[in-house]
Amino acid sequence: MDQAILRAARDLLVERGYSGTSIEAIARRAKVAKTSIYRRWKRRDDLLFRAAFAFDRGDPKGSGSFADRINHSVRLTARELRSPIARSALPGLVEACLRVDDPLPLGRIAEIEIASIGERLNESSSRKLTTKQARDEAALVYDLYHGVVIMRLLRGERLSAAFVKRTLEIIFDGVLK
Amino acid sequence: MDQAILRAARDLLVERGYSGTSIEAIARRAKVAKTSIYRRWKRRDDLLFRAAFAFDRGDPKGSGSFADRINHSVRLTARELRSPIARSALPGLVEACLRVDDPLPLGRIAEIEIASIGERLNESSSRKLTTKQARDEAALVYDLYHGVVIMRLLRGERLSAAFVKRTLEIIFDGVLK
Numbered sequence: 001m002d003q004a005i006l007r008a009a010r011d012l013l014v015e016r017g018y019s020g021t022s023i024e025a026i027a028r029r030a031k032v033a034k035t036s037i038y039r040r041w042k043r044r045d046d047l048l049f050r051a052a053f054a055f056d057r058g059d060p061k062g063s064g065s066f067a068d069r070i071n072h073s074v075r076l077t078a079r080e081l082r083s084p085i086a087r088s089a090l091p092g093l094v095e096a097c098l099r100v101d102d103p104l105p106l107g108r109i110a111e112i113e114i115a116s117i118g119e120r121l122n123e124s125s126s127r128k129l130t131t132k133q134a135r136d137e138a139a140l141v142y143d144l145y146h147g148v149v150i151m152r153l154l155r156g157e158r159l160s161a162a163f164v165k166r167t168l169e170i171i172f173d174g175v176l177k
Numbered sequence: 178m179d180q181a182i183l184r185a186a187r188d189l190l191v192e193r194g195y196s197g198t199s200i201e202a203i204a205r206r207a208k209v210a211k212t213s214i215y216r217r218w219k220r221r222d223d224l225l226f227r228a229a230f231a232f233d234r235g236d237p238k239g240s241g242s243f244a245d246r247i248n249h250s251v252r253l254t255a256r257e258l259r260s261p262i263a264r265s266a267l268p269g270l271v272e273a274c275l276r277v278d279d280p281l282p283l284g285r286i287a288e289i290e291i292a293s294i295g296e297r298l299n300e301s302s303s304r305k306l307t308t309k310q311a312r313d314e315a316a317l318v319y320d321l322y323h324g325v326v327i328m329r330l331l332r333g334e335r336l337s338a339a340f341v342k343r344t345l346e347i348i349f350d351g352v353l354k
Contacts, residue, residue, distance in 0.1 A: 094271050139334065151327070153275065
């Protein structure tokens with residue numbers, strides 16, 4: 001049922017954008033009761049965020065090194081944010097994140113990936129990092145590669161293979177020394 | 178008169194957000210005719226973008242080196258994006274940038290700053306860069322420092338002095354070698 005709900009949310013996001021995608025409309029499209037949706041996702045923002053960025057966030061194949069992990073994440077982020085769903089949902093997600101009273105828990109979602117980057121960073125870095133240093137550095141890496149992809153989209157510039165390659169080089173050179 | 182218009186636009190952005198700030202309302206608030214606004218800004222998006230990011234984008238004091246320039250820009254970007262105006266306008270600006278039929282000319286506005294970064298990069302880099310290489314590298318630098326600040330805001334994380342310092346280090350280490 002989760003899959004049917006997410007699929008309905010994705011279709012509606014593309015058709016109507018973030019503000020036009022209500023829980024009511026999702027329930028109708030997915031042919032489930034509204035209560036079934038609320039049982040699984042307490043807030044509309046959480047469901048829409050998950051629907052817009054539903055690609056497998058699992059770990060990459062390979063050695064599981066810092067380089068593998070970042071390589072995987074940068075490519076995934078570029079792919080996700082280029083999708084019609086993300087383009088349609090992004091303004092609403094930005095608004096939900098900046099809401100002062102009840103912000104989108106992007107922080108919490110991001111923290112899982114940041115922790116995973118931090119672990120690998122600690123194994124790969126030639127510096128000896130404290131837990132806090134590794135976490136701060138991983139958060140910066142996370143923000144750098146998500147941010148650079150968002151800026152490309154906003155400036156209407158292509159996410160070329162050369163761009164991805166150079167972004168990875170700068171992050172590796174700047175972070176791993 | 179330009180200043181009165183921009184001030185009215187800024188006040189309305191904070192009060193009503195992007196979608197609520199019409200040219201009509203700006204004209205009323207600034208006590209000017211709508212035609213006076215359209216003479217100066219052909220599109221509402223252009224005016225609102227300029228109003229939201231109106232800080233002096235001029236060159237930094239100092240030697241005018243690549244490091245000075247980026248230092249100046251990162252701090253300015255952090256200050257701008259933290260302001261209540263930017264927070265209020267950001268979702269609407271993102272939407273305007275992603276519009277397929279008539280996108281916000283962020284690309285054109287950014288190009289001026291990218292050109293300035295590119296010039297200084299060519300003087301500071303130990304590599305010999307072609308014009309195209311310098312431009313591409315400058316665009317990546319531009320996207321990195323704007324993007325990382327935006328991601329911090331979206332995750333609700335503080336823009337600390339340590340964060341700014343480390344961002345600058347990574348950009349310098351990764352780019353200038």
